[in-house]
């Protein structure tokens with residue numbers, strides 16, 4: 001595999017899932033594969049799970065790992081070409097990227113949507129610059145529009161917990177004081193649309209996602225109606241996508257906070273969230289602490305999704 005930025009890069013999901021379960025049984029099965037190979041992880045934004053699970057995955061495969069937090073200890077990077085660099089940015093990304101590439105074999109990048117310019121975000125300008133100028137295979141650790149390592153872990157988790165061949169999976173918007181990127185819901189929708197699940201998205205009016213990601217999903221504006229008969233509730237907040245409202249908070253209506261009342265409408269659904277989560281904004285204490293909450297095993301599966309992805313990328317280096 002030469003890159004991992006979206007679901008298509010993984011190819012057939014059934015074989016990817018089989019590989020994930022093989023690795024989950026013995027996560028050190030390929031511990032020699034990454035010998036003398038170096039992973040560089042570059043963070044433009046904060047992270048707990050991605051940082052730790054991806055490093056753990058690299059260790060499972062015997063790789064060396066370097067982690068760079070751009071905002072802590074590196075030079076401030078200019079990302080626009082043609083700018084007169086008389087401000088506070090000391091280095092241009094067009095030099096920094098090939099330099100970083102020269103020290104490693106595989107690069108992981110976390111670069112969230114900036115919410116300044118939708119076109120800049122949705123064209124994945126930063127991620128694509130890494131692909132173009134690093135000379136190395138690149139994978140996303142959450143870019144502007146997608147978070148594929150998360151979605152892959154989510155899929156693994158649903159496959160583990162489902163009791164029906166075709167479960168009903170509901171992605172629900174939830175309130176948050178600040179606008180959050182659409183990467184997680186976009187990506188989750190993209191992955192759900194490549195499965196055979198009954199997939200529903202619910203959010204207040206104005207929070208419509210890019211139709212490209214919504215795909216064949218049913219959109220239901222009444223949250224309780226959407227929850228009826230659900231087997232999995234996947235909560236996430238996001239800022240508005242459409243038009244003038246791009247990147248804005250349009251509602252902090254706490255009636256959308258996932259609580260016991262809504263969960264009672266489901267078919268004893270499991271509760272999922274990618275984390276980090278703000279309790280009693282996105283989900284009540286009761287729901288996240290109840291025995292149907294699978295947020296911790298979901299996060300643990302990040303190690304598995306990352307191990308599969310890195311394994312395939314190392315195998316791609318040989319060719």
Ligand code: AN0
Nearest residue numbers: 180181183184274275276
């Ligand atoms: C990020 C987001 O919503 O995209 C990362 C989630 C994995 N969350 C926050 O910034 C709180």
Ligand code: CP
Nearest residue numbers: 047048049050274275
């Ligand atoms: N879910 C997730 O990606 O978490 P972090 O932002 O902590 O990496």
